[in-house]
Amino acid sequence: xxxxxxxxxxxxxxxxxxxxxxxxxxxxxxxxxxxxxxxxxxxxxxxxxxxxxxxxxxxxxxxxxxxxxxxxxxxxxxxxxxxxxxxxxxxxxxxxxxxxxxxxxxxxxxxxxxxxxxxxxxxxxxxxxxxx
Numbered sequence: 813x814x815x816x817x818x819x820x821x822x823x824x825x826x827x828x829x830x831x832x833x834x835x836x837x838x839x840x841x842x843x844x845x846x847x848x849x850x851x852x853x854x855x856x857x858x859x860x861x862x863x864x865x866x867x868x869x870x871x872x873x874x875x876x877x878x879x880x881x882x883x884x885x886x887x888x889x890x891x892x893x894x895x896x897x898x899x900x901x902x903x904x905x906x907x908x909x910x911x912x913x914x915x916x917x918x919x920x921x922x923x924x925x926x927x928x929x930x931x932x933x934x935x936x937x938x939x940x941x942x943x944x
Contacts, residue, residue: 815894815910821853822891836888840864856884 816822821839828836838860840853851861854876858866865871867884881887917923 815912816891816898817912817916819895819898822895825888826892826895838864854887 820841825836825839837857838853838855840851840855840861843850843852851864853861853864854872855861855864855866858869867873867876867881867887868878876887881890911917914928917926917928920926
């Protein structure tokens, strides 16, 4: 999306990358479970890490459309631009919480204080006024 909601791997790529993106072949993190370990991420090419697929693979294209990201460099450019945009917001003092899905609040400890029902009512009211 336009605004990155899971920035861990994009931040790694933005920090480590060169403008030519020649040094970054993939980004991943490890997950360790009681029954084994695996990697999660995306690569420029298949075979760099077990179970981490290439951008151009069927799995990679389910997440990153070919239209938006025709190649590896375009994905890295998008990440870098999006991370810089968020960093500039933080630096300027903008601290709004941007929620794209209700699921984003799954672990929110102060959810009752957010008054989401009132917010939804305001959106519905504004929407009905626009239609009239």
